[in-house]
Every structure is written in C-alpha cells, then in structure tokens.
Amino acid sequence: MARAVSTRRTAAFTIAAWIVALIIFFPILYTIITSFKSETEAIQGFSLIPSGTVESYVEVQTQKDYFKPFMNSVILSVGSTLLALLISVPAAWSMAFSPTKKTKDVLMWMLSTKMMPAVAVLVPIYLIFRDFGLLDSRLGLTFMLTMINLPIVIWMLYTYFREIPGEILEAARMDGASLWGEIIYVLTPMAVPGIASTMLLNIILAWNEAFWTIRLTTTNAAPLTAFIASFSSPQGLFWAKLSAASTLAIAPILIMGWFSQKQLVRGLTFGAVK
Amino acid sequence: MATQNTRALARLMVAPSVGLLLIWMIVPLAMTLWFSFQNYNLLNPANVSFAGLFNYQYFYTDPAFFQSIWNTLVIVVGVLLITVIGGIAIALLLDQPMLGQGIVRIMIISPFFVMPPVAALVWKNMIMHPGYGVFADMSRALGLQPIDWFAQYPLFSIIIIVAWQWLPFATLILLTALQSLDGEQKEAAEMDGANFVNRFIYLTLPHLARSITVVILIQTIFLLGVYAEILVTTNGGPGYASTNLPFLIYRTALLGYDVGGASAGGIIAVILANIVAFFLMRAVGKNLDR
Numbered sequence: 152m153a154r155a156v157s158t159r160r161t162a163a164f165t166i167a168a169w170i171v172a173l174i175i176f177f178p179i180l181y182t183i184i185t186s187f188k189s190e191t192e193a194i195q196g197f198s199l200i201p202s203g204t205v206e207s208y209v210e211v212q213t214q215k216d217y218f219k220p221f222m223n224s225v226i227l228s229v230g231s232t233l234l235a236l237l238i239s240v241p242a243a244w245s246m247a248f249s250p251t252k253k254t255k256d257v258l259m260w261m262l263s264t265k266m267m268p269a270v271a272v273l274v275p276i277y278l279i280f281r282d283f284g285l286l287d288s289r290l291g292l293t294f295m296l297t298m299i300n301l302p303i304v305i306w307m308l309y310t311y312f313r314e315i316p317g318e319i320l321e322a323a324r325m326d327g328a329s330l331w332g333e334i335i336y337v338l339t340p341m342a343v344p345g346i347a348s349t350m351l352l353n354i355i356l357a358w359n360e361a362f363w364t365i366r367l368t369t370t371n372a373a374p375l376t377a378f379i380a381s382f383s384s385p386q387g388l389f390w391a392k393l394s395a396a397s398t399l400a401i402a403p404i405l406i407m408g409w410f411s412q413k414q415l416v417r418g419l420t421f422g423a424v425k
Numbered sequence: 426m427a428t429q430n431t432r433a434l435a436r437l438m439v440a441p442s443v444g445l446l447l448i449w450m451i452v453p454l455a456m457t458l459w460f461s462f463q464n465y466n467l468l469n470p471a472n473v474s475f476a477g478l479f480n481y482q483y484f485y486t487d488p489a490f491f492q493s494i495w496n497t498l499v500i501v502v503g504v505l506l507i508t509v510i511g512g513i514a515i516a517l518l519l520d521q522p523m524l525g526q527g528i529v530r531i532m533i534i535s536p537f538f539v540m541p542p543v544a545a546l547v548w549k550n551m552i553m554h555p556g557y558g559v560f561a562d563m564s565r566a567l568g569l570q571p572i573d574w575f576a577q578y579p580l581f582s583i584i585i586i587v588a589w590q591w592l593p594f595a596t597l598i599l600l601t602a603l604q605s606l607d608g609e610q611k612e613a614a615e616m617d618g619a620n621f622v623n624r625f626i627y628l629t630l631p632h633l634a635r636s637i638t639v640v641i642l643i644q645t646i647f648l649l650g651v652y653a654e655i656l657v658t659t660n661g662g663p664g665y666a667s668t669n670l671p672f673l674i675y676r677t678a679l680l681g682y683d684v685g686g687a688s689a690g691g692i693i694a695v696i697l698a699n700i701v702a703f704f705l706m707r708a709v710g711k712n713l714d715r
Binding site for chain 1: 441442445450453454456460537539547549589592593594597598602636639643650658660671674675684688691692694697705
C-alpha cells in the first residue's frame, strides 16, 4: 500500500517536473529544431519536425562569416579568464593563507567594485578607448572583460583556497619544505579543482557579457554577442539563419554550463550560498 | 608563524589586483562626475564649459527620465516576483523524488547560459512574433487574433524574456539551499502531523530566507542594468515605453552625443545601485564571519 502510494507520487512529480522543464527549455529546443529547417519551412507555422537541412548553417558561414565572431568570442573569453587568473591567484592565495586584519575589508571593497553600473562609466570608458585607439580591438575588450570579472574570480578562488586545511601546510613545514616547495608540491595540487571551476564559470560569464562587447566593438573584434545583436534589424527571411547562428553561439557554453552547476551557485553568490 | 618576510610577500601578491581595481574604479567614476558638471557635446568638442547643475536639471526635467526610472523599477520588481515565486515552486518540485531528475535539472538551468542577445531575439522572433511566432500560432489555433507583444506590451514582454533568463538562477540557488535542509527535522514535523502548508511556512521558508535575500540582491544588481534585451527587441520604444535608465543613458551618450547629460544620468545610476549594494554587502559580509 505505502509502496503503491509512493510510486504514484513519484509518477505525479515526474510528470509535473518534465512539463515544467520542457516549457522552460522550449525556446532553446525550438531554436535548435528551426535551425534545421529551410527558411520557407521556418515560417510555415508550428512544427517540431524539421526537414533536416543544414543550409542555414552553411549560409551563416558563407554570407555572414560566422567563424570570425566565433573566434573573437573564444579569444576574448579565454584570454580575459587567463589574465584574470594570473592577477588573482596570488591575491586570493595570500588572502586565504596569510590573512591580515584588513583582508576582509579588502575583499568587501573588491566586491563593491562589481556593483558599479556599467552605464555609469560608459562615457569615460568610451572616450578613453577612443583616444587610445582601443575601440573595436581585441586587446581593449580582453582587458575590459578581465576587469569586470576580476572581483568574482578573486572571491571564488578565495572561497576555494580557504577550504584547504592549514594543517597540511604545517605538516609540510615540519618536513622541511620551503615556501616555494609548499606552494608547488602541497598547495597547487589541492588548488587545481578550485582554479578549474573558477575558470569554467568565468569563461561562461565573459562569453555572455553583452554590454561592453556590443558597445565597444563594430566589426574586427566583435564577438558573438555583437554578431547576434546585428540580427535585430532583419532583411528578408532569416528565421532559420537566426536559429542556426543562435544554436552555434550557445551550444559550447550550454555544455560547459551543464558541467558547472555547483560552481555557478558558489561563484555568483560570492560564497554566500554553497 | 607569519614572519616579516612572508607578510611582505603576501602584500606584494595582493597589490596588482588592488591597484588595478582601484584605478579601474576611481578613474572612470571621477571622469563621469567631472563630465556631469560640464557642457560637453561630442558634436562640438571644442566648446566645453562649466555647467553647474544644469545637466542634472536637464535630466531631471526630461519627461523620459521619470519614465525610465519607473520602467527600471518595474523591470526589477516584475522579474523578481516571477523568478523568486517561480524559483521556490520549481525548487520544491525538483526536491521531490522523480525519474530523470538529472535531465530535468539540465533543461531548467539552460536558459541561464543563453547570451542575452540570443535570448531576446529568439523570444522576439520565434515565440512572440505576431506573424510567425509560436504564440501567434497558438492564438490562431484557438481562433483568436495574435497579439503584437512588443508593440502592445513592450515592458511586459521584456520582463518575460529577462525572467526566463533569471528563473534558472533563482531555482538553482534555492534548490541548493533546500537540499541542505535537515531531513530529520522534516520527518519530525511530518510525524507531528504538520501538513505541507504548515511545513512550508514554519520550516522551509525560514530556512530559505537567507538564500532568497541573496537571490533578490544579486538579481537586482544585474536587473538594474538590463540592456541588450531592450536593444534588440523594442529599442526602448514605442516612444519611451520600454526605456530603462541604462538605455536612456546610452541614448543620451552615444546617439545624442551629450556627454554631460549622460554623465549626470550615470551618477544617478550609481546612487541607485549603491542603495542596493549596501544591503547586499551586509548580507554577504555576515557570511564571512561565520
């Protein structure tokens, strides 16, 4: 009896959850389906079964040179992430392992820089970029994305590093390890998972950043965000092409995102929820 | 244990981050503040003069200003309502035993990883388009007149799109918090005859309170800056119907070339964000002590 009830409950919850999930996922699913339709098919009314043509994908590349913004997205997101890690690993490291009285204040202050609304500095950043010839340059935008995500990177690394037990360090010291020996042989292996998670989340954030990447680029350095935004004033039939471009733009990050669910919570709540 | 030497080294390791962030924060912000007191138009850059509070007055008397502040708040509150209530409901559902939980989770979390221009364009063209969208197909199937969402309900449409992007975030965080709820406590309440509603009000909700606060504060920070979604759907229109403060500043600066006016708007945006930030910092800071 109890078993029958719980089976029925499980079935009910399963059905409810799948309905909710499919509704939420539907816009993405329908975009993927539409990307395999031809343009005439795409506007012929609702249909979940595409003809399976890949012409839209071919056209997005041949007509719009899709590969260029894609590579820009890769360069910008990976480049800015590596640069941010280079700057913040030592900082997070020293704050986690030799904290001073000021460490907490410094961390809070770093977080506060993230609160600054982007539009508030649009004018000066735009003028600085213009005067230094950084508009529409990958270098300028990489630096921009680095600075935007730096506080999150430091915070995430800090919360990971803080979980490494200090006793291990002491044990290593007793065994006569030097400071560098400590860092290279004891701490680094333990820190790698945290650094990897931070990297993953930061690449996602940089890939999807859609204010500066649109405003500070035109063609040369334009990543996928700017490329897709250029579809907002359509000419002719473009539903299938838009879907193909969108699918290609979100696919890599969607897959990375699925692997980083846990880190996402920690990273975006600055360790406040784990 | 920390010797003079390691302390110096520690400071050296923190210095680059602090230095960069300091420059990054102070220089542009100081420039914005300076520009906000200047008559400075990019079309006439030779003619810069002191403007006093004129830019603030100009911004303040512009009818678009109050509408944009109002729209900003409507977007923030609307999205928060949908995502927090929806997020709690979905998190409760996901916390139950079911088949294929992993796949359900993946589907629900996915919208968060969709870049804003893609999310907005997909909704605009595939879902809400009055001619070819799925909603229009559904209306026609029911014999109704399709709705032109972005012309008739521009702000509401934007709220729907943004809420769709943030619902996974709220759900994921609330689910994480829910799963840390002590199972024994739940069982005890159940044994004592507490029904689902009572358990929810007296046990689950208090447990979630902190996470809900964090969700609200973090989302507010991002929602105050909604931009790409407006740019690719309504472009702020019709009229100023869907223009929020960031969009108004962008329009003043890069379409109107009015550096002074846009900077005054920027300072107003900073003040707004700071009010929220103050509360967020307190919530996060408390956690550091634990």
